[in-house]
Amino acid sequence: MTRVVTVGAAQLGPVARNESRSTVVQRLIQLLREGAAAGCDLVVFPELALTTFFPRWYLEDEDEKNWFYETEVPGPDTTPLFDEARRLGVGFCLGYAELTAEGGRNNVYLLVDGSGSTVAKFHKVHIPGHGEYEPDRPFQHLERYYFDEGQDGFTVWPAFDGLVGMALCNDRRWPETYREMGLQGVEMVLIGYNTPLYYAPDPTQNPLASFHNHLVMQAGAYQNGTWVVGVAKGGTEEGVESLAQSAIYAPSGQIVAQAVTTGDELIVARCDLDLCRNYKETLFNFDLYRRPEVYSRITGQKGVIRPDAPTFLAD
Ligand code: CDT
Numbered sequence: 383m384t385r386v387v388t389v390g391a392a393q394l395g396p397v398a399r400n401e402s403r404s405t406v407v408q409r410l411i412q413l414l415r416e417g418a419a420a421g422c423d424l425v426v427f428p429e430l431a432l433t434t435f436f437p438r439w440y441l442e443d444e445d446e447k448n449w450f451y452e453t454e455v456p457g458p459d460t461t462p463l464f465d466e467a468r469r470l471g472v473g474f475c476l477g478y479a480e481l482t483a484e485g486g487r488n489n490v491y492l493l494v495d496g497s498g499s500t501v502a503k504f505h506k507v508h509i510p511g512h513g514e515y516e517p518d519r520p521f522q523h524l525e526r527y528y529f530d531e532g533q534d535g536f537t538v539w540p541a542f543d544g545l546v547g548m549a550l551c552n553d554r555r556w557p558e559t560y561r562e563m564g565l566q567g568v569e570m571v572l573i574g575y576n577t578p579l580y581y582a583p584d585p586t587q588n589p590l591a592s593f594h595n596h597l598v599m600q601a602g603a604y605q606n607g608t609w610v611v612g613v614a615k616g617g618t619e620e621g622v623e624s625l626a627q628s629a630i631y632a633p634s635g636q637i638v639a640q641a642v643t644t645g646d647e648l649i650v651a652r653c654d655l656d657l658c659r660n661y662k663e664t665l666f667n668f669d670l671y672r673r674p675e676v677y678s679r680i681t682g683q684k685g686v687i688r689p690d691a692p693t694f695l696a697d
Contacts, residue, residue: 479528
């Protein structure tokens, strides 16, 4: 019996700063319905899907800041999404900012199955940008001011007839993200992102944003023999242009579907999870070929440590 999961990558266009949660949730429900009509088992929404990408502003007022966080999901605004998903029998993955009872501030991704039950919650691991206001930037990227670093790492969960993992935005640029999940047999990685097209620390990278986006997800898919679903919040949001180009990547690393707009758009692919075996059991047969005994720096060391000058030069 083949294990085919039909997945929808539900790209979102811009969300205005003053857009209400209920308006955004209606947009999500529209995409969910399109997904159901296209036969989707799972519809994947982007990172921080319920609000504008607020880390572009430095907000000091606690109430103003807290407005962007959810204290319960499902809550009054998000319950209609859960109800509709349950009615349609379609699972979904939703990114949002979470404020916990203990004051924790998390950038999270929630996976919900077709019965409306929560499968898992993922906390973003790699928090990019800066932690303090930087006046010289045209806009801020204050994720390190707004979010705590996720401590749980990368887990893989049995769901949708396979093994599913999650990551958020900057996580997709790090090979460790995929390999941690690859070592748990992951068959589909869901990744939501908000990627501004202007990168203040090095604008020479700006024209390469799309190339780098595909590069990392294609490599992650291929090197671990897994499907990858990359979902953007794209377009010009509050004056900041962000990458769209949501795409679904096969275990071969090939792109099998890609968004063509920068707005709300659903792309769909039938993902045969058994295709993963082609790669997991051949070139990337970890049991046979990996050499963890010579990889100790990967987990034992954080930054770069260059070797000392060669002794023959010192003599
Ligand atoms: N949201 C997010 O993680 N965005 C980052 C921007 C990096 S520049 C600070 C990304 O990796 O796309």
